[in-house]
Amino acid sequence: MTAHSFALPLVLFSAFCRLVGIAAPWFVPKGPNRGVIITMLVTTAVCCYLFWLIAILAQANPLFGPQLKNETIWYVRFLWE
Amino acid sequence: MGSLFRSEEVCLAQLFLQSASAYSCISELGERGLLEFRDLNPKVSPFQRRFVGEVRRCEEMEKTFTFLQQELRAAGRLPAPCPESPRAPAAREALRVQEQSEQLAQELREVSRSRSSLRDRLRDLRQHLHVLREGQRFTSLPVGPGREPILDPSLHHHLDRKINFVAGVIHPWRVTAFERLLWRACRGYLVASFVEMPEPMEDPATGESITWVIFLISYWGEQIGQKIRKISNCFHCQVYGYPESEASRTEAITRLHGQIQELSVTLEETEKYLAEVLDKVAQVLPTWRVQVQKMKAIYLVLNQCSFDVTKKCLIAEVWCPVRDLTQVQDALRQGSVSGSCFVQRVPTTESPPTLIRTNKFTAGFQSIVDAYGVASYQEVNPAPYAIITFPFIFAIMFGDVGHGLLMFLFALWMVLYEDSPRLRQGTNEIWLTFFEGRYLILLMGAFSIYTGFIYNECFSKATAIFPSAWSVATMANHSSWSSAYLATHPSLTLDPNVTGVFQGPYPFGIDPIWSLATNHLNFLNSFKMKMSVVLGIVHMGFGVMLGVFNHVHFQQRHRLVLEFLPEMIFLLALFGYLVFLIFYKWIKFSAADSRVAPSILIHFIDMFLFTSNAENLPLYPGQVPVQMVLVVLALASVPVLLLGTPLYQWCRQRGLTVGAHDFAEIFMHQAIHTIEYCLGCVSNTASYLRLWALSLAHAQLSEVLWSMVMRNGFVGLSYVGGVVLVPVFAAFAVLTVAILLVMEGLSAFLHALRLHWVEFQNKFYVGAGYKLCPFAFAPDTWE
Numbered sequence: 001m002t003a004h005s006f007a008l009p010l011v012l013f014s015a016f017c018r019l020v021g022i023a024a025p026w027f028v029p030k031g032p033n034r035g036v037i038i039t040m041l042v043t044t045a046v047c048c049y050l051f052w053l054i055a056i057l058a059q060a061n062p063l064f065g066p067q068l069k070n071e072t073i074w075y076v077r078f079l080w081e
Numbered sequence: 082m083g084s085l086f087r088s089e090e091v092c093l094a095q096l097f098l099q100s101a102s103a104y105s106c107i108s109e110l111g112e113r114g115l116l117e118f119r120d121l122n123p124k125v126s127p128f129q130r131r132f133v134g135e136v137r138r139c140e141e142m143e144k145t146f147t148f149l150q151q152e153l154r155a156a157g158r159l160p161a162p163c164p165e166s167p168r169a170p171a172a173r174e175a176l177r178v179q180e181q182s183e184q185l186a187q188e189l190r191e192v193s194r195s196r197s198s199l200r201d202r203l204r205d206l207r208q209h210l211h212v213l214r215e216g217q218r219f220t221s222l223p224v225g226p227g228r229e230p231i232l233d234p235s236l237h238h239h240l241d242r243k244i245n246f247v248a249g250v251i252h253p254w255r256v257t258a259f260e261r262l263l264w265r266a267c268r269g270y271l272v273a274s275f276v277e278m279p280e281p282m283e284d285p286a287t288g289e290s291i292t293w294v295i296f297l298i299s300y301w302g303e304q305i306g307q308k309i310r311k312i313s314n315c316f317h318c319q320v321y322g323y324p325e326s327e328a329s330r331t332e333a334i335t336r337l338h339g340q341i342q343e344l345s346v347t348l349e350e351t352e353k354y355l356a357e358v359l360d361k362v363a364q365v366l367p368t369w370r371v372q373v374q375k376m377k378a379i380y381l382v383l384n385q386c387s388f389d390v391t392k393k394c395l396i397a398e399v400w401c402p403v404r405d406l407t408q409v410q411d412a413l414r415q416g417s418v419s420g421s422c423f424v425q426r427v428p429t430t431e432s433p434p435t436l437i438r439t440n441k442f443t444a445g446f447q448s449i450v451d452a453y454g455v456a457s458y459q460e461v462n463p464a465p466y467a468i469i470t471f472p473f474i475f476a477i478m479f480g481d482v483g484h485g486l487l488m489f490l491f492a493l494w495m496v497l498y499e500d501s502p503r504l505r506q507g508t509n510e511i512w513l514t515f516f517e518g519r520y521l522i523l524l525m526g527a528f529s530i531y532t533g534f535i536y537n538e539c540f541s542k543a544t545a546i547f548p549s550a551w552s553v554a555t556m557a558n559h560s561s562w563s564s565a566y567l568a569t570h571p572s573l574t575l576d577p578n579v580t581g582v583f584q585g586p587y588p589f590g591i592d593p594i595w596s597l598a599t600n601h602l603n604f605l606n607s608f609k610m611k612m613s614v615v616l617g618i619v620h621m622g623f624g625v626m627l628g629v630f631n632h633v634h635f636q637q638r639h640r641l642v643l644e645f646l647p648e649m650i651f652l653l654a655l656f657g658y659l660v661f662l663i664f665y666k667w668i669k670f671s672a673a674d675s676r677v678a679p680s681i682l683i684h685f686i687d688m689f690l691f692t693s694n695a696e697n698l699p700l701y702p703g704q705v706p707v708q709m710v711l712v713v714l715a716l717a718s719v720p721v722l723l724l725g726t727p728l729y730q731w732c733r734q735r736g737l738t739v740g741a742h743d744f745a746e747i748f749m750h751q752a753i754h755t756i757e758y759c760l761g762c763v764s765n766t767a768s769y770l771r772l773w774a775l776s777l778a779h780a781q782l783s784e785v786l787w788s789m790v791m792r793n794g795f796v797g798l799s800y801v802g803g804v805v806l807v808p809v810f811a812a813f814a815v816l817t818v819a820i821l822l823v824m825e826g827l828s829a830f831l832h833a834l835r836l837h838w839v840e841f842q843n844k845f846y847v848g849a850g851y852k853l854c855p856f857a858f859a860p861d862t863w864e
Contacts, residue, residue: 002584052535058607066597
């Protein structure tokens with residue numbers, strides 16, 4: 001229905017994950033748990049970014065489209081758009 | 082990173098304790114809970130050890146305490162738990178505790194005995210009183226018509242027949258049998274009457290309250306009297322004397338009254354005294370119990386030490402964390418009288434126990450790693466990474482915003498109220514398991530919300546946070562789908578080749594149009610399978626890289642080149658290339674070449690078999706030679722992995738005499754490792770496909786629940802429909818919690834655990850260690 005760019009979400013989400021995974025570890029207060037918290041931040045950033053990247057790349061160039069029931073097509077066509 | 086990264090340094094130390102201050106030193110060390118004592122007398126039986134007498138004394142005291150506690154419980158009092166933990170008593174104090182406890186036990190026994198005997202006597206008297214009173218009713222009853230008169234003895238004095246009485250109490254269930262037997266045996270010569278006692282009384286045998294039956298038998302003849310007495314004996318009746326004259330009866334009644342009165346007063350006094358004794362016991366028992374437990378623990382530890390005759394001191398061998406050596410020295414100084422006890426480090430070739438200090442957050446994750454195997458000494462610990470990867474892998478299989486939110490809120494409640502005693506002192510084992518893992522469940526729920534947003538599933542419904550990228554209108558206009566056309570075609574497909582139909586990938590997650598599509602599984606299966614494989618290979622690669630830390634720490638840098646490098650090459654050349662193919666196909670191939678899009682699976686199989694399939698187009702030019710090179714590289718790394726380390730070690734020790742079978746063992750070990758690794762790479766990659774399988778199952782179950790349960794509640798759009806919606810929602814909620822949260826949650830938890838324990842950890846983890854169990858006084862628990 002609306003055009004989505006590919007570059008914008010990529011840049012934004014990558015920046016966010018870099019913020020969590022690379023910048024935030026510098027701000028963790030010194031204490032006995034500093035190492036654990038840094039590990040947690042980096043691992044979270046890597047895992048979440050990879051998962052999101054797979055999801056967006058899998059849809060970037062679809063090889064086939066959705067098959068809809070005629071009721072759904074009628075409804076979306078005439079009531080949504 | 083501190084101690085979560087790998088186990089702390091633990092050293093073997095010897096404690097030299099003067100005999101006089103040994104007890105107090107061990108008590109001090111026990112309070113701090115730092116050291117694990119080793120048994121220096123393993124071959125000595127428990128009865129021959131040095132301090133066996135003291136241990137026996139402690140056990141005797143514990144027996145007395147058990148008796149006292151039983152008495153307390155019988156009286157219905159609960160002993161209060163000990164508020165602060167008292168220290169182990171010195172010898173003199175222990176003696177005092179023993180004497181006092183025995184004295185109290187003796188007193189308690191005597192008082193209980195006297196009380197029970199007083200009670201028996203009181204009951205007896207009261208029964209007698211009732212018998213007399215009820216019997217009085219019979220003997221002074223006027224004769225009614227049609228009833229057999231009970232002969233009044235005073236009328237018949239002048240007759241030669243003398244009336245006698247037998248009065249007593251009988252159990253109500255035996256009344257009919259008693260009556261029948263009396264009639265059969267002595268009919269015609271007696272008159273028996275039965276009446277129930279007005280108040281129930283305790284049965285001495287069973288303790289339950291029964292309404293006894295009073296009987297009064299008037300008879301004449303001596304032999305009949307004997308018969309009657311024999312019969313009543315048989316039936317275990319309590320027989321009381323029944324005086325003949327009215328006056329003596331009233332006198333007996335008044336006398337009984339007086340006796341009962343006195344006895345009640347005495348009984349009350351006894352009860353009061355008993356209560357006082359019990360109070361005293363309840364006050365001191367908890368403290369004593371803890372003290373004696375600590376004393377016994379200390380003597381058991383002292384039994385493990387060896388006695389050095391020359392220096393007149395006890396020597397204890399302990400495993401001590403190096404960081405705590407100063408604390409141990411402190412404790413010894415505090416415990417000993419003249420500061421003569423000291424600790425000395427001792428070098429050893431044995432492998433020390435593993436100590437990993439955790440806090441309440443990391444303890445849950447460390448325990449699931451330890452459940453598989455405790456880390457070997459100073460091996461890298463997978464727990465800090467598992468804090469995030471375990472909930473993440475769980476969430477991949479559980480992804481649903483609604484279910485994740487419910488799980489997150491449940492765990493949040495447990496975490497916020499974790500200090501409340503009601504939550505902490507639950508006895509239900511299943512509840513305790515959930516409570517111990519509250520931080521784990523919290524993270525699992527949080528990640529499930531994230532993956533739920535990516536899968537775009539909230540209780541199986543998709544949310545359109547951003548508008549969908551697929552335009553139905555454009556497709557309809559392009560193919561002129563009028564209403565008539567739609568009526569004749571039940572399903573139609575949107576073609577991304579038509580310009581304007583597909584307008585870019587959905588920015589966050591799966592496009593919501595797919596939840597409306599009938600072929601959404603085709604798309605989702607392809608997406609989830611590739612996702613599982615990619616994440617699996619990344620996880621395993623990470624595991625192999627963690628092995629580097631082990632090689633570096635244990636000064637085995639040759640293993641970096643001879644093991645780590647071939648392992649990485651094998652993994653990346655084959656499976657890293659597969660990841661590359663997946664990403665490449667996603668980026669390079671679009672709907673324009675959808676008819677001729679190559680199949681990655683066929684390419685991968687052909688790569689191994691060195692064949693090619695004409696119908697399967699190459700993904701990029703030069704694919705075949707590149708693949709050949711990669712396969713050769715991977716195969717070349719296998720013999721390096723197989724023979725590298727053994728040959729290196731053999732070369733190193735060529736000078737020394739090393740037996741041939743030692744080399745054979747090293748070689749065998751390395752062969753097993755190589756085969757396990759290479760075959761494992763293939764099978765473990767496939768094993769990660771369970772991420773796809775379980776997420777599919779969860780999505781389908783959730784969709785079925787919605788369409789078959791909840792949707793039926795929206796059928797009626799009237800007020801009645803609104804009322805019907807309530808039980809439908811109740812059923813939906815119950816099934817959601819039971820099936821989707823509990824069952825699917827446990828299933829996903831189990832599979833995530835398996836992926837960590839087997840697929841991830843067998844790349845680097847040995848897990849053959851044992852935990853450091855320091856000698857500490859465990860908190861006392863009443864059973």
